[in-house]
Amino acid sequence: MPSIDIRHPHCQSHDDARAAVEHVAEKIQERFSIDCAWNGDALEFNRSGVEGEIRLLPSEVHVVMRLGFMLSMLRGPIESEIRRYLEREFS
Template sequence: MARIDIQHPHSKTPAQARKAIESVAKKLSERFDMDYGWDGDTLNFSRSGVEGKIALLANNLQVTATLGFLLSAMKGPIEAEIRRVLSEKFD
């Protein structure tokens, strides 16, 4: 199993950051049949082969995910796509 751990700075208000994270989660849910839900300021997500969370901190987002055996081989492209989306939504 592979693990992804990304910290990404942001300058959005908590409400703006939460809205952007929610937007990304909805798209992922529709595209990949992913379940997600908020627990305070942390969005937890999961689907077969992936489990993770996005923690909304004051000036930073922390994305962590554990990839199952089959998706572990695609860790590089998955991590690159997460970084691309974070840059698009939070830079």
Template structure:
């Protein structure tokens, strides 16, 4: 399994950062059929071939994910897309 671990700083309140993550999670549900739920300030998500979490803490958003065998070859592309989305929303 390929692992993804990306951190991005932010200057938002935890509530505002969490709201952004919630909107992104909604798009993930619509586009990829992910299931997600909040546990404190961490959103966990999963679907066939991937499971992960997005933790929101003061000053940082931390994305972790484990890719299954079919998605592992796409790790670089997936990391790039996550990085772009984080930069777009939290830069």
């Protein structure tokens, strides 16, 4: 599966960073119709053709997304949109 791997720095408290990740997840859910659930400090998501997680680390957010064949053709726009959401929430 082709994948997206994004590391975005942050300097927020754990609670503020977790809230920001939830805002990013809401946008991703709206845009891509995925299901999300927290597992510790990782927000795991999946739907047909995509799975991954947004892991909250002390100084960065790490997004890993594995795309199926059909969504792999949209890898660039999907990655750009996720980067835009992260920039908005963590800047």
